[in-house]
Amino acid sequence: MATMMLEIARPGTRHNPFARLAAGRILPVLVVSLALLAIWYVATIGLNARGALDQYERDERNDWTIAELIADTMRQERPLLPAPHQILVELDKSVLQIAPTSRRSLVYHGWVTLSAAFVGFAMGTLLGIVLAIAIVHVPALEHALMPWIIASQTIPILAIAPMIIVVLGSVGLVGLLPKAIISAYLCFFPVAIGMVKGLTSPDPLQLDLIRTYSATEGQLFRKLRFPAAIAFLFASLKVAIALAIVGAIVGELPTGAQAGLGARMLSGSYYGQTVQIWAALIVAAIVSGLSIAAVGLAERVTMRAMGSAP
Amino acid sequence: MKRNAIITVVAGLIALFLPLGAAGSFLAHPLALALWLVAIAAAVAPQLRALGPAAVAILTTISTALGAAALYRLILAGAIGSDALGIWVGTILLCLMLWRTLQHIAALCAATRGTAIRLAAPILVGLWALILWQIITVGFAIPGVLLPPPSEIGVAIAASLPVLGVDFMQTFVRSMIPGYVIGCGAGLVVGILVDRVPFLQRGLLPIGNLASALPIIGIAPIMVMWFGFDWQSKAAVVAVMTFFPMLVNVIAGLDALGRVEHDLMRTYAASYGQTLLRARLPAALPFIFNALKINSTLALIGAIVAEFFGTPIYGMGFRISTAAGRMDIALVWATVAVAALSGSAAYGAIAVIERSLTFWHPSLRKA
Incomplete structure (x- = not known):
């Protein structure tokens, strides 16, 4: 600057x-x-x-x-390597020309991936927020859990996606939920870390002030900690939504290429349809960019509603 | 605190007289009974007599371990399934005892500043998670395809060490490390070059930020098509995945040096190269290490997932997908354990180097 x-x-x-x-x-x-x-x-x-x-x-x-x-x-x-205009033609064909309900439409596959990503995003965000609230309020948990939350991310979760899919499939769980679980595992980490940072961000002066009002622990949380954490929450959510989409795409790989953007990539790689892979890749990029932008929009609306500078 | 002691004793005694399924009852197994009684006594002792906080923490830890041993002994003797009520009451009681142990340790953490104490709580939780996993999977006779107990995974690791070693060499050493070095190196060099041209920097930064948020893993099938099935394609995926986080962090890091330090370098009549080497790169180190740490996990994921799109007949990704297909879940978990261990080790090694190189940074200075 x-x-x-x-x-x-x-x-x-x-x-x-x-x-x-x-x-x-x-x-x-x-x-x-x-x-x-x-x-x-x-x-x-x-x-x-x-x-x-x-x-x-x-x-x-x-x-x-x-x-x-x-x-x-x-x-x-x-x-x-297809030329960009070839990909555009393929996108035009599979997004605009074909009805969105058809199995050959990328809108259909994009929605399959996105719905799993959104469910996982919601689950992961909820888990992350709950964990962060517990960690901030219970000192025993902070010492015991924080190192494991960080270590959980050095485990290549995407690598066990096939196993999670197969195992959940063997107990009858198929379709959206297994993918959502993978997305949720990827999402919860940035949210938990961001929220712990956010909930502990009020400085001692502010905490003291609230205490001189003899606020209860619940009031302290509602009126100080949570509002202070909102900015951190949204920064984390932007990372989390991108991870959720990656999780959903990889979760589709082992299902035998049924539906979703990941399945399109896999079937494209089986049959050497490079243009199809690139089209799926571009749609994934657009979907991911739009989701991040949507979170950014929600952030701006929330921040304005809370009265902070636009 | 007296209330806690009463709950422990009452619940512990109730567990003694509950049915244990095929194992009969507690009274038929003298060793388990003895262990269990000692565990209860050790848990209650700190509440009857005033002891030091360290003694309390150690005592409660020991009592939880003894209690777990007693329960596991009974499970091996046949106390399996939902009709072995005593086991489950006992397990819940042990969870409560561990919870109190954690509180004691947290109190100790607040009072002293030892590293050993700080490590104690997470290690205990990790061990307890393993024990609970073992008790629940064996005790409820959960089928191995769903979730094998840790002991079975340990056996699988020991039995398939050569296979796991070959996979590790292929995925970690031959695919991931070259890709990681190329990607991070290219990101660093391009970042430094771009920094000389502010126009390019302003153009690349938003694009780089966008690219680091995209599902780059999707290029894996294309790379497999370009570079073949062997490690080259995996290294290429890893290189592309690690490039953008490094680029963005280097550009941000080179901006981190303050005005005052810039002016100081100018008063020394330092050249561009000298300023870069002596002031700006060291100031950028926290950013660079941030990227290196993010990339270490990304790289392993990239190398493994790229193998789902085609590999020679070894490699961690290959092993995971084929073993999962054959329902050999213990081998899958064994591979996952190796991947998790090597991923954590790589992360830890980078963190250690970071500590020694950026000791001056406020986040690492001792208060």
Whole structure:
């Protein structure tokens, strides 16, 4: 922030509109994105050229030109790296053209993944908040549980996703819940850590003030600790929702590619349908970005309702 | 406090006379009976006579352990299932006793500043979780495919050590470590390079932040297609996964040096390289270590999950998915235990290095 202010204040640049744009954020992000897109196209040509050349050889064509070659690298059915516009066409086909209830629609698969992620997110958030409240109020728990909560995250939970799915499947639990449980396990950690930090964030002066009002423990929690923790809670929720979606996607891998974005990726990798994998990947990225934005929106609304600066 | 003692004695004696299923009753097993009575006595003793807090904590710990031993002895003798009521009353009583032990230890923690005391509570809880797991899975005769008892997992580990070793070499040493080094190294170098061009930095930071929140693990099938089934594709997934958290943290960390320190370096007429090496990189170390720690867990997950999309016939991910498919759940848990141990060890090693390199940081200074 400090460097940004300095640059704007430097004499001479003030009246140069480009310099002001460059000092902002939109132009740099745009330029970098365009550069990445350009690199992608170049990589498409480089990676797919071999496939196109092999095709020419099989067709015994020797009169191809460079322009034809470049065009052909972006027209293959199963390219090593599909060009961005190929993915866009696939997205248009599987998102907009097909009815959202069809099994070939990415909206349907996205919803399967997202619903599991949301249920897991809700469960994990609840567990995280309850754990944090218990830890803050019971000193014995703080010493006993905190190290294990941290250690729980060094266990690669996603690695045991297949086992959780298989085991829960053998007792008759199939579909949404097993995936949601994996999501919940990933979610609870950032929420618990953030909430413990947030609930203990009121400083001694504030605690003393509330005590001079002879507030009960419940009032102290309702009027001071919980409001103070809200900002921390939302920061954690943004991390948690992204993790929940990752958990749901990985949870779909061992179910034998039935439904969901993870299943689309898996079946795409079985059949070499690279465009399908990339389309599922892009939808996953969009869904994840939108969910984070939604949490951000909820944060802004809540913070405004609580009267803090917008 | 007297009330607690009365509850302990009454519940302990009630457990003695409850039915124990196939094992008959407590009175038929003198060893278990003796252990149980000593446990109750040790639990009650601190409430009848004033003892030091350390003595109380040790005494209650011992009593919980003896009580668990007594119950387990009965379970082995056949006290299984929901008709062995005495076992379950006893287990609940033991949980309450452990709870009081934890309170005593918390009081000790508040009074003294020893590391051993600080470790005692989490170790006790971990051990107790294992004991409870064992008592419940054996006592309720839970089928092994659902949840094997820890003892069975221990047997599986001991029996399949060579297999687990090969898997560890493939996934941890050959896939994860190269990917981790490449990803973190590239993130560090790109972060430093980008830092010289503020325009690029402002453009890359939001994109990097977005990318670290995306399900990058999804590129695993693509990488398998590009780099083949062996470790190269797994290392590539790990490298991409670890790149963005490192990039974002390096960019943030290089901004962490204060104005005053910058000015000081300038008064020394330090060059860009000297400022970077002597002031800015050390100031960025807490951020870099933060990324290294996040990445250590991410990397293991990436390496294992990438194996679900195709591997040679070894590797932790391969073992987990095939053993789960064959319902060999004990082997799955054994692999998970190895993964958890190696993940925790990697995390711990990085934390130890962090402590020795960023000892000056406020969060590590002693109060």
